[in-house]
Amino acid sequence: MSELQYDEKTHRYEPEEGDSDMDKKSLTPFKKIKLAFFRMQTMIHTEQGQTKRILLGLFIVLFLFFWISDSAIPNGIIDQKIQESSDLSSKGSTSRWLKKNKDPRFVIILAANEGGGVLRWKNEQEWAIEHISIANKEAYAKRHGYGLTIKDLTTVKRYSHEFREGWQKADILKQTMREFPGTEWFWWLDLDTLIMEPEKSLEEHIFNRIDKITDRTLKSFNPLNLDLDQPYVDYTEDIDLLITQDCGGFNLGSFFIKNSDWSKLLLDIWWDPISYEQKHMVWEHREQDALESLYANEAWIRSKIGFLPLRSINAFPPGACSEFSDDPRYFYNQKDRDFVVNMAGCNFGRDCWGEIQYYADLMKKLNTKWYTRFFF
The missing domain is CATH 3.90.550.10 (Spore Coat Polysaccharide Biosynthesis Protein SpsA; Chain A)
Structure with a gap:
C-alpha cells in the first residue's frame, strides 16, 4: 500500500497511480480518516484562496471607482x-x-x-x-x-x-x-x-x-x-x-x-x-x-x-x-x-x-x- 499523493488537478490527496481498485477499497479505517482529513483541508485552503481572490478583485474595482470619481470629476478643470x-x-x-x-x-x-x-x-x-x-x-x-x-x-x-x-x-x-x-x-x-x-x-x-x-x-x-x-x-x-x-x-x-x-x-x-x-x-x-x-x-x-x-x-x-x-x-x-x-x-x-x-x-x-x- 503506497502513501497518499497530492493531485494538483483535483487538489486532493489520493492513492498513487497504479494502485488497484482493490488497494483503494482495502484502505484501513485510519487511512480513510487520514484521506478524508486531507481532502477537507485541501478544500478549505482552495475556498480560502478563491475568497481572497474575489475580495482582492472587489477591492481593486472599488478603488478604481472612487479614484476616478474623486479625482476626475472635481479636479477636471484642466482635463x-x-x-x-x-x-x-x-x-x-x-x-x-x-x-x-x-x-x-x-x-x-x-x-x-x-x-x-x-x-x-x-x-x-x-x-x-x-x-x-x-x-x-x-x-x-x-x-x-x-x-x-x-x-x-x-x-x-x-x-x-x-x-x-x-x-x-x-x-x-x-x-x-x-x-x-x-x-x-x-x-x-x-x-x-x-x-x-x-x-x-x-x-x-x-x-x-x-x-x-x-x-x-x-x-x-x-x-x-x-x-x-x-x-x-x-x-x-x-x-x-x-x-x-x-x-x-x-x-x-x-x-x-x-x-x-x-x-x-x-x-x-x-x-x-x-x-x-x-x-x-x-x-x-x-x-x-x-x-x-x-x-x-x-x-x-x-x-x-x-x-x-x-x-x-x-x-x-x-x-x-x-x-x-x-x-x-x-x-x-x-x-x-x-x-x-x-x-x-x-x-x-x-x-x-x-x-x-x-x-x-x-x-x-x-x-x-x-x-x-x-x-x-
Missing part, C-alpha cells in the same frame, strides 16, 4: 476637453446633466467671451483662461447637481462713452430667471474666478448657516463710509441679495440673487436707462456704483441685502487691493481653504495667465486624494 468648453461658451448653453432636474435650487451664471473680437482678437492665453474657467464651473455644478448657464458676450456693442458691458448683468439675470422659473438662487460668477474647494456645496458653505455668516449692516466693514442709519429699513426681512465688499466698495464678481419679485423689481430699477444716462460719466465702476447708490438711498433695497465676508466667495490674489496688501480680509488663504478666488483686475499690470495657472494647479493639488499619488 476637460477644450471643444466641450468652446461649445458651451459659443452656444450659451445650459447644463446638460439637468434633464431629470430642470429646476435646480441653484444655477450658476457665467459670462464668457467677454468683449471677444470687438476691440481686438483674443489671444491664445485668453482663450485658455476661458476654457479653464468654464470647465471649473461645469465640474462643480455637475458634482452637486446645480444648473449652469453660460452667456456669450461676443455681440456686445461698445460706444464711445456709453459702454454698458458691465450693465448687462441685470439683463442677463432677468433672462436667466425666465429660463429657470423654479430655481431659488442664482450665483453670478465672473470669468476670472475659480472655485477652489469643489467638494463644498453651497448649502454647506453658505445657506445652511446664512444667518451666522452674513452682516445686515455696514457697522463691521464700511469701505465707502456710507451712512449707517436710514429710516424705514427692516433688517428682519429675508435676504434676497448676497454680496461682498472689497477695498473699493461693493464687489459683483461673485454674488447671489434670489428668484423673487423683489429681485426682479431691483433689476428693473438697476437697469433703468434714465439713471444710467445721468450718471454713466460719473460712475467709474458702472453697475457697482449704481447699486451702491440705490443701497444708500432706498430703504426697501437696503432691507433685503446681506453682506458675506469677501473671502467666503470672492478672495483676491496678491496684487489686488495693493494699498491694503497687509489686510488678511481681502486675500486668498490656502490654510483656511478659501472657497473662491477672484483674479479681478489681473489685466491691469498683472499676469492673468500666470495667476489662473497657479490657482488651477493649487486647486488640483489641494483636492487630490492621497491614494491617487501612487499613480502620478
Whole structure:
C-alpha cells in the first residue's frame, strides 16, 4: 500500500497511480480518516484562496471607482476637453446633466467671451483662461447637481462713452430667471474666478448657516463710509441679495440673487436707462456704483441685502487691493481653504495667465486624494 499523493488537478490527496481498485477499497479505517482529513483541508485552503481572490478583485474595482470619481470629476478643470468648453461658451448653453432636474435650487451664471473680437482678437492665453474657467464651473455644478448657464458676450456693442458691458448683468439675470422659473438662487460668477474647494456645496458653505455668516449692516466693514442709519429699513426681512465688499466698495464678481419679485423689481430699477444716462460719466465702476447708490438711498433695497465676508466667495490674489496688501480680509488663504478666488483686475499690470495657472494647479493639488499619488 503506497502513501497518499497530492493531485494538483483535483487538489486532493489520493492513492498513487497504479494502485488497484482493490488497494483503494482495502484502505484501513485510519487511512480513510487520514484521506478524508486531507481532502477537507485541501478544500478549505482552495475556498480560502478563491475568497481572497474575489475580495482582492472587489477591492481593486472599488478603488478604481472612487479614484476616478474623486479625482476626475472635481479636479477636471484642466482635463476637460477644450471643444466641450468652446461649445458651451459659443452656444450659451445650459447644463446638460439637468434633464431629470430642470429646476435646480441653484444655477450658476457665467459670462464668457467677454468683449471677444470687438476691440481686438483674443489671444491664445485668453482663450485658455476661458476654457479653464468654464470647465471649473461645469465640474462643480455637475458634482452637486446645480444648473449652469453660460452667456456669450461676443455681440456686445461698445460706444464711445456709453459702454454698458458691465450693465448687462441685470439683463442677463432677468433672462436667466425666465429660463429657470423654479430655481431659488442664482450665483453670478465672473470669468476670472475659480472655485477652489469643489467638494463644498453651497448649502454647506453658505445657506445652511446664512444667518451666522452674513452682516445686515455696514457697522463691521464700511469701505465707502456710507451712512449707517436710514429710516424705514427692516433688517428682519429675508435676504434676497448676497454680496461682498472689497477695498473699493461693493464687489459683483461673485454674488447671489434670489428668484423673487423683489429681485426682479431691483433689476428693473438697476437697469433703468434714465439713471444710467445721468450718471454713466460719473460712475467709474458702472453697475457697482449704481447699486451702491440705490443701497444708500432706498430703504426697501437696503432691507433685503446681506453682506458675506469677501473671502467666503470672492478672495483676491496678491496684487489686488495693493494699498491694503497687509489686510488678511481681502486675500486668498490656502490654510483656511478659501472657497473662491477672484483674479479681478489681473489685466491691469498683472499676469492673468500666470495667476489662473497657479490657482488651477493649487486647486488640483489641494483636492487630490492621497491614494491617487501612487499613480502620478
